[in-house]
Amino acid sequence: MASPHQEPKPGDLIEIFRLGYEHWALYIGDGYVIHLAPPRHRKPKLSFFLGSNGKQHLQRVWLGEYPGAGSSSVFSVLSNSAEVKRERLEDVVGGCCYRVNNSLDHEYQPRPVEVIISSAKEMVGQKMKYSIVSRNCEHFVTQLRYGKSRCKQVEKAKVEVGVATALGILVVAGCSFAIRRYQKKATA
Secondary structure, three states: OHHHHOOOOOEEEEEEEEEEEEEEEEEEOOOEEEEEOOOOOOOOEEEEOOOOOOOOEEEEEEOOOOOOOOOOHHHHHHHHEEEOOOOOOHHOOOOOEEEEEOHHHHHHOOOOOOHHHHHHHHHHOOOEEOEEOOEHHHHHHHHHHOOOOOHHHHHHHHHHHHHHHHHHHHHHHHHHHHHHHHHHHHHH
């Protein structure tokens, strides 16, 4: 959970640490956030479960677009659409850790809080195109706060892929050089 000194204020960006990725939301006050998440089905799924008395019970379950996809799930990458949702911060966080992360404040001037919040509230319920590399939850909240869409997760991944590619090229070049050198010695 968040540290006591990291209590969010309206307009703050919330970074939620999930297994393998970070989910992002915008704090709007009174314990609520607005975020981009997988859309819900229009119809509930029927599910059976065993009660404590050993009898089967039938219940309706509202799922995300994919089985196992919660309100903010890694399963959202399987979709090309998302929905803007207003939900309680504690529900979106679940049992994960989170922090206030306005790290782009040193690069961009945040928009006025009233503008950030009203813009976010106007979008609640809207369906949007989703792309893990260009239109994800981090892009969404940075657009609201700064008027500029950024995703440090994607930027970091691009750098890591570039470094891995460069290292791969160096390894191949090094092996190629070593093989040629060996071949020259063998024929001499």
